[in-house]
Amino acid sequence: MPSHARPRTGRVPRTLLRAGLAVSAAGAALATGGAATASAAPVPAPAHGTDTGATASALTGALLHSVAGGVGPVKNLQLDPFANTAVDPLANAVATQIADFKPLSTTVVTGSLSRGAALRDVPLVGLTTRVLPG
Numbered sequence: 001m002p003s004h005a006r007p008r009t010g011r012v013p014r015t016l017l018r019a020g021l022a023v024s025a026a027g028a029a030l031a032t033g034g035a036a037t038a039s040a041a042p043v044p045a046p047a048h049g050t051d052t053g054a055t056a057s058a059l060t061g062a063l064l065h066s067v068a069g070g071v072g073p074v075k076n077l078q079l080d081p082f083a084n085t086a087v088d089p090l091a092n093a094v095a096t097q098i099a100d101f102k103p104l105s106t107t108v109v110t111g112s113l114s115r116g117a118a119l120r121d122v123p124l125v126g127l128t129t130r131v132l133p134g
Contacts, residue, residue: 068133083116
């Protein structure tokens with residue numbers, strides 16, 4: 001007989017497995033029965049002439065207010081987390097000039113971002129963010 005015994009694997013007793021299966025089956029039956037009961041309930045007919053549009057305008061106002069609260073801060077976030085730091089990769093500009101033409105540089109595209117611009121400050125995107133609430 002060897003001097004070391006084989007380690008016992010952690011087995012779950014069969015009674016616990018059966019109890020877990022019974023609880024799961026009961027939960028599934030309750031969920032299915034509750035859904036069938038909820039779908040069988042009659043839906044009351046809306047009263048005619050009682051809604052003057054106040055409900056619709058209140059819902060529209062609430063929706064616009066919640067969208068403005070969610071979109072407004074996003075429009076003001078700084079897009080480049082390294083802006084105004086020494087390690088900002090967008091601060092590196094490349095420029096060239098051919099003959100007597102006006103020089104071209106990448107600072108036109110990346111300059112506002114490297115200075116810490118938000119979404120509303122980016123030249124072409126900023127115009128479209130005015131449509132969004134907030």
